[in-house]
Amino acid sequence: MEDETLYDKDKFDAVLRRMVNMKPMTVKELSAKLKVEKAAKATKEAEALRAKIAERRVQKMDK
Structure with a gap:
């Protein structure tokens, strides 16, 4: 139980650190970024x- 709490705390700290480092983005910038990621x-x-698919083809040829 205590391990989960530590993990959650570390995760929360990481999220907070990321939020501090993030610069505010306009909707256009965010949209462009999401398109690129997608x-x-x-x-x-x-x-x-x-x-x-290539792996399956090779397996069929081997049979």
């Missing part, structure tokens, strides 16, 4: 999917 995530997921 595109990067989609690209990463697409690459993972391609790798999985």
